[in-house]
Amino acid sequence: MAVPDILYVEDNEDFVDVVERAIGQIDGTTVLRTIDDGALALNTLEKLAEDKAKPKLILLDLNLPGLSGLDLLRRIKETQSLRYVPIIMFSTSDNPKDIRSSLEFGANAYVTKPLGYTNLVKCLSAMHEFWLKTSSAVA
Amino acid sequence: MTDYQVDLTNCDKEPIHIPGKVQAHGFLVAVDNQFVISYASENISAFLPTQAADLLGQKVSALEHLLLQQEETGFISQLLLLGRHTKSFETINPYKVIINRADHNLILSQTGSYFLLEFEPDSTATEVDIHKTIGRSVSEMLAGKQLKQLLDNAAQQVKQLIGYDRIMIYKFLDDGHGEVIAEYKEDYLEPFLGLHYPATDIPKQARELYKKNLTRIITDVNAESSPILGMASQGEEKPLDLTCSALRAVSPIHIQYLKNMGVTSSFSISLMYKDELWGLIACHNYSPRFINYKAREASKLIGQIISSALEYKQDEANVQKNEQFKAAYNELSDMLRKGGDIGEAITQHETNILSVTDATGAVLVYEDKITSLGQVPDKADLENLVNWLKKNMEDRIYYTHQLPEVYQPAKNFSNVASGILACTLSKEMGELIAWFKPEQLSTINWAGNPNKPVEVDAHGVMNLSPRRSFDVWQETVRNSSERWTREEIANVLKLRDEVVFAINRQANEIRLLNEKLKQAYEELDTFSFTVSHDLRTPLSTIKNYSELLLEANQSLDDDAKRILRKVIAGADKLNFLIKEVLNYSRVGRADLEYTDIDMKSLVDEIKNDLVVALNIRDLQFEVGDTPLLYGDRTMVTQVFANLLNNAIKYSAKSNPPKVRVEGKETSTEVIYSINDNGIGIDLNYYNRIFDLFKRMDNVRGYEGTGVGLAIVKRIIEKHHARIWVESELGVGTIFYVAFKRNV
Numbered sequence: 001m002a003v004p005d006i007l008y009v010e011d012n013e014d015f016v017d018v019v020e021r022a023i024g025q026i027d028g029t030t031v032l033r034t035i036d037d038g039a040l041a042l043n044t045l046e047k048l049a050e051d052k053a054k055p056k057l058i059l060l061d062l063n064l065p066g067l068s069g070l071d072l073l074r075r076i077k078e079t080q081s082l083r084y085v086p087i088i089m090f091s092t093s094d095n096p097k098d099i100r101s102s103l104e105f106g107a108n109a110y111v112t113k114p115l116g117y118t119n120l121v122k123c124l125s126a127m128h129e130f131w132l133k134t135s136s137a138v139a
Numbered sequence: 140m141t142d143y144q145v146d147l148t149n150c151d152k153e154p155i156h157i158p159g160k161v162q163a164h165g166f167l168v169a170v171d172n173q174f175v176i177s178y179a180s181e182n183i184s185a186f187l188p189t190q191a192a193d194l195l196g197q198k199v200s201a202l203e204h205l206l207l208q209q210e211e212t213g214f215i216s217q218l219l220l221l222g223r224h225t226k227s228f229e230t231i232n233p234y235k236v237i238i239n240r241a242d243h244n245l246i247l248s249q250t251g252s253y254f255l256l257e258f259e260p261d262s263t264a265t266e267v268d269i270h271k272t273i274g275r276s277v278s279e280m281l282a283g284k285q286l287k288q289l290l291d292n293a294a295q296q297v298k299q300l301i302g303y304d305r306i307m308i309y310k311f312l313d314d315g316h317g318e319v320i321a322e323y324k325e326d327y328l329e330p331f332l333g334l335h336y337p338a339t340d341i342p343k344q345a346r347e348l349y350k351k352n353l354t355r356i357i358t359d360v361n362a363e364s365s366p367i368l369g370m371a372s373q374g375e376e377k378p379l380d381l382t383c384s385a386l387r388a389v390s391p392i393h394i395q396y397l398k399n400m401g402v403t404s405s406f407s408i409s410l411m412y413k414d415e416l417w418g419l420i421a422c423h424n425y426s427p428r429f430i431n432y433k434a435r436e437a438s439k440l441i442g443q444i445i446s447s448a449l450e451y452k453q454d455e456a457n458v459q460k461n462e463q464f465k466a467a468y469n470e471l472s473d474m475l476r477k478g479g480d481i482g483e484a485i486t487q488h489e490t491n492i493l494s495v496t497d498a499t500g501a502v503l504v505y506e507d508k509i510t511s512l513g514q515v516p517d518k519a520d521l522e523n524l525v526n527w528l529k530k531n532m533e534d535r536i537y538y539t540h541q542l543p544e545v546y547q548p549a550k551n552f553s554n555v556a557s558g559i560l561a562c563t564l565s566k567e568m569g570e571l572i573a574w575f576k577p578e579q580l581s582t583i584n585w586a587g588n589p590n591k592p593v594e595v596d597a598h599g600v601m602n603l604s605p606r607r608s609f610d611v612w613q614e615t616v617r618n619s620s621e622r623w624t625r626e627e628i629a630n631v632l633k634l635r636d637e638v639v640f641a642i643n644r645q646a647n648e649i650r651l652l653n654e655k656l657k658q659a660y661e662e663l664d665t666f667s668f669t670v671s672h673d674l675r676t677p678l679s680t681i682k683n684y685s686e687l688l689l690e691a692n693q694s695l696d697d698d699a700k701r702i703l704r705k706v707i708a709g710a711d712k713l714n715f716l717i718k719e720v721l722n723y724s725r726v727g728r729a730d731l732e733y734t735d736i737d738m739k740s741l742v743d744e745i746k747n748d749l750v751v752a753l754n755i756r757d758l759q760f761e762v763g764d765t766p767l768l769y770g771d772r773t774m775v776t777q778v779f780a781n782l783l784n785n786a787i788k789y790s791a792k793s794n795p796p797k798v799r800v801e802g803k804e805t806s807t808e809v810i811y812s813i814n815d816n817g818i819g820i821d822l823n824y825y826n827r828i829f830d831l832f833k834r835m836d837n838v839r840g841y842e843g844t845g846v847g848l849a850i851v852k853r854i855i856e857k858h859h860a861r862i863w864v865e866s867e868l869g870v871g872t873i874f875y876v877a878f879k880r881n882v
Contacts, residue, residue, distance in 0.1 A: 115679060
């Protein structure tokens with residue numbers, strides 16, 4: 001199994017589709033893997049960790065079937081081998097409560113999903129620029 | 140007047156049941172449990188060849204020997220044993236004995252541990268065979284349809300039965316005084332009908348005796364009564380209780396009273412109504428008169444028949460009125476049970492609280508409002524009266540027909556409210572209902588001046604004595620209304636229960652409503668969340684794909700592109716609206732986190748964002764003093780973002796747009812003003828600018844959702860702060876927000 005650069009946990013097919021398109025447009029070489037279930041995502045990450053592999057960036061939606069985004073976040077940050085993988089919460093909600101609890105559980109950033117494809121591309125390329133290109137040095 | 144008050148109420152203390160004497164027309168012997176003679180009246184010597192003192196201490200058989208010898212020895216003991224065994228002498232009395240060749244009646248009774256043996260003549264003044272006539276009399280009496288007629292008939296029939304000179308039906312009124320309400324008499328006598336007698340004429344303990352002995356005869360007021368001797372061995376003279384005695388001597392005061400009236404002999408029959416003394420059939424004779432035991436028992440029977448008729452007739456007399464009251468009560472309670480406004484239910488219909496009594500006015504004091512019906516005192520008088528009632532009403536009900544006597548200020552409005560009947564609804568809230576009856580000037584004809592019971596003798600010494608004059612003495616009674624009837628009071632109590640029940644039920648309904656409201660609020664929370672997530676997600680899809688299509692698909696022509704841009708613009712607008720509504724509902728459920736807010740940086744930050752967003756180049760933005768503001772940072776930011784957004788947006792077309800923000804501190808508040816030179820707000824809209832989705836006529840062409848000021852208002856309310864506005868069309872607007880200082 002190829003090690004993804006970005007693991008995107010999202011249950012909305014449309015979002016998955018546009019994010020895939022946007023990432024493809026930004027950088028054709030970035031490997032994006034999407035998973036639509038929280039528990040499955042944790043499982044996948046744990047398997048990767050066994051092979052001493054991990055993604056460079058994790059994008060988490062808040063509302064997920066199986067395991068909620070916040071729970072998944074907590075579980076990842078509790079896992080020794082995964083705790084330094086940057087996690088960005090990527091949600092429609094701009095509720096201050098959601099933002100606060102995400103940061104408390106250790107999210108590295110909280111980004112409200114931008115409205116529209118154009119904004120999405122801008123937003124993702126900024127993320128790509130910062131987290132993928134610079135973080136490789138840290139990792 | 141002297142300092143020393145003497146009046147006939149002293150009669151109250153006279154122990155009339157133990158006079159120690161008997162009337163002279165018969166004699167009395169009392170035996171103890173062992174049938175040993177313990178008491179005997181001195182006048183026994185007038186009937187039998189013995190002295191009272193000689194009998195004391197002897198067995199009762201000694202008495203038998205003195206009586207005619209044909210009787211078997213031991214008959215008195217046997218009668219006593221029988222009576223003691225059956226606990227009643229009713230079937231034994233009277234027992235015929237012959238004394239001095241004349242028929243006499245022996246009447247037995249028990250008092251404490253003694254047995255009374257009373258001997259009295261069997262001869263009687265009436266020659267009529269009472270038992271034959273009584274049946275006819277009773278049917279004559281009861282023929283009367285109305286109470287008045289019944290009593291008139293009764294007086295006439297009693298006169299025919301026992302033949303006294305004057306028969307009166309005497310009724311006790313509430314305060315104990317009496318009135319002659321029916322009379323049948325010899326023609327030559329002056330009528331007493333309609334005369335009133337003060338309560339003191341028949342003192343309390345006398346009334347008690349009338350309840351125990353339903354008949355009472357005073358044979359001759361001029362005859363010397365005979366003392367009762369007791370056994371010397373008993374040491375102190377222990378007076379014999381003569382409550383049940385037929386021969387009991389009469390109180391000297393009463394004797395004097397009768398003498399003053401010119402009466403020589405009297406007989407009275409008690410009239411009872413529901414175990415209380417309702418009145419008397421008072422029979423007067425102007426010469427000595429005695430009627431025997433049987434005649435007295437027959438009279439007693441008539442009294443009992445009238446008494447039971449009274450219960451029926453008295454009720455019947457008021458039946459019609461009471462039916463009306465009851466119907467009104469039923470209608471009101473139906474209205475109350477329907478729910479709705481309680482005050483309205485019992486005051487705003489044709490049938491209202493006035494209809495449950497004979498009152499001419501009524502007030503309802505409920506929920507801080509006084510609702511008046513009919514004739515009531517003036518507003519100020521009424522308020523004072525209500526306050527007095529609130530303070531002084533101990534029970535759930537209070538009534539008087541003489542309000543000015545207990546509440547002086549009522550003299551000023553006695554014409555509308557001499558009588559009051561009030562019931563509390565809630566003592567804590569001071570809620571009540573009161574009914575009024577007007578003054579009824581009435582004249583009372585007293586039989587003699589009731590206020591002058593004291594006689595002054597020739598030496599100027601005051602004597603306790605009944606009045607000598609029974610000449611009609613008129614008194615005009617003021618400040619009195621018609622009395623409240625038992626039925627009116629009962630109705631009011633029932634209505635009160637019904638109203639209190641309705642109030643409690645309503646309180647429960649409000650509590651339930653509250654619960655539902657809470658539930659709805661929680662549902663709104665869920666709704667907000669749904670809006671936030673479920674609505675925005677498909678909206679994103681619309682916008683994402685529209686943009687993607689626009690950007691990535693080269694085959695689109697210009698028209699298709701323009702249409703797609705419209706879709707995108709629509710999605711943007713929808714997104715903005717959803718966000719605003721979300722913000723609005725979020726204010727409701729958010730908990731406030733109070734902090735001291737640095738307003739300088741907050742205002743600057745907002746301003747910078749807005750200038751970029753609204754793309755205003757020539758804005759002159761001034762910030763004055765910026766005192767700390769105590770509130771929830773996120774929400775206060777929302778308030779200023781909205782107000783500044785409006786200020787900048789609506790002055791954008793001014794040349795140049797000017798906006799000034801400054802804060803001032805008072806002793807209790809921090810007040811910020813946001814002043815612009817924009818389009819202004821129409822005065823008529825001041826009240827409505829804070830309503831949700833309300834936009835003014837002059838803002839066409841300006842972007843907006845109509846949610847911003849509604850959010851501001853909600854936040855302000857949540858902080859218990861204040862907001863107000865000054866504005867002039869075409870000149871500008873100043874919004875003020877005042878937050879409480881941090882103390």
